[in-house]
Amino acid sequence: MPEQTAVSKSLSEVLNRAIDISAFKEQSYQKWYFDEHRMLRDVRIDFPRVCQICFDEDPHMDWRWGLGTVARCDKHNALLLDSCPNCHEKYQWHTSLIKGCSNCGLAWQQLAEETKLSIPAMSPIEKMLLPDESGQIAATDSDIRNICRSLVRAARPYDILQESLQRIPFSHMHSELLLNALERIESPWTHSIVTERNEYIRPFRRKLCLDNDTQQYRFHIGYRELANHLSITTTDLRVATKANAFPRLNPRVTNVRDQIFDLRVVNKILHKFEGHLTMANAKSVTLSPRSKALTQGSISYGHVLTSVLNQELVGYFPMEGNYSLITVKVEDLDSWLKDQT
Secondary structure, eight states: OHHHHHHHHHHHHHHTSOOOGGGHHHHHOOGGGBOTTSSEEEOBOSSOOBOHHHHHHSOOOOGGGGBTTOOBOTTTOOBOBSBOTTTOOBOOSSGGGGTBOTTTOOBHHHHHHHHTTOOOOOOHHHHHHOOOTTSOOSSOHHHHHHHHHHHHHHHSTTOSOOOOEEEOOOOSSHHHHHHHHHHHHHOTTTOOOOOOOGGGSOHHHHTTOOTTOGGGGGGEEEHHHHHHHHTSOHHHHHHHHHTTSSOOSSTTOOOGGGOEEEHHHHHHHHHTTBSOOOOTTOOEEEEOTTOGGGSSTTOOHHHHHHHHHTTSSOEEBSSTTOOSOEEEEHHHHHHHHHHHO
8 A cells, every 4th residue: 555655665764674564454463362261361461572682783673572472582592581681670661772771771782792602492382483474373272372371380380279361461581481381381391490470460369468478379279279179069169158167368259250268278177177086986977969868958068068167067077188078977967957957
């Protein structure tokens, strides 16, 4: 189109190199950039990253550096930087970035010479994620989902609860984190551990952390994860949580999917009832979610579990770590069942 040709010509004159804006529309949005089913829904980032060698040789920004799935410059294989290696300050969108770090004054020339000493080649998975000029990549939607999942796990390697985020957050040296995530996919048993990144925790969860003890995050557990831990259904867990058998870290939250528990607190409660109680010579019965006594009427395993934990019914877990079985006295059970009707 004539208008595009005119703009391209003007930009070429200003930047002193050939510029073609015909591909800008395709580059600005591709279907694979966003997927609501991924743990990181939008892979575009809103913070600057640069190749220090490119900025030393010919200062420019490559649009692909704005994709959180790209770790390195395809021309030099250099790791893209989002923070100054000298003062560790985050780079800002400012014209001063062309010269170097605006905080400590580290010049790109000095940094580029150090970088050129040892640069490994891109791995096959990195090449698969590198878009062509139109924004297309060789990776499939399934590949991107796996990479986003691995990225979250690399950021929070010890957490039980790993949440989906709307977009990739800023964290110091994102490119290193990404390479670690890719390494986890290519070599699951040989990956290195990076520093935990709190940026990958949702803000409302950060507010639940007491006394600045960030290790608490590791023991946060969601509703479904807790049901799996207990080997019970979410329906049975709903009965128990409704009766406050397990305290929530966010008691005001009514949406089940957003309820958070501290696994240490839950395990402490459960441990009190693990197989060390005795029934003397009384006749006992072991119940499970499928027990005949619990498949009739409105009584469920969740009700038995709740009553035992709240000490309304004497019982215990006969197998350590298995909470889908509860042993109670027959006579106590009969009396309890009558009270429930």
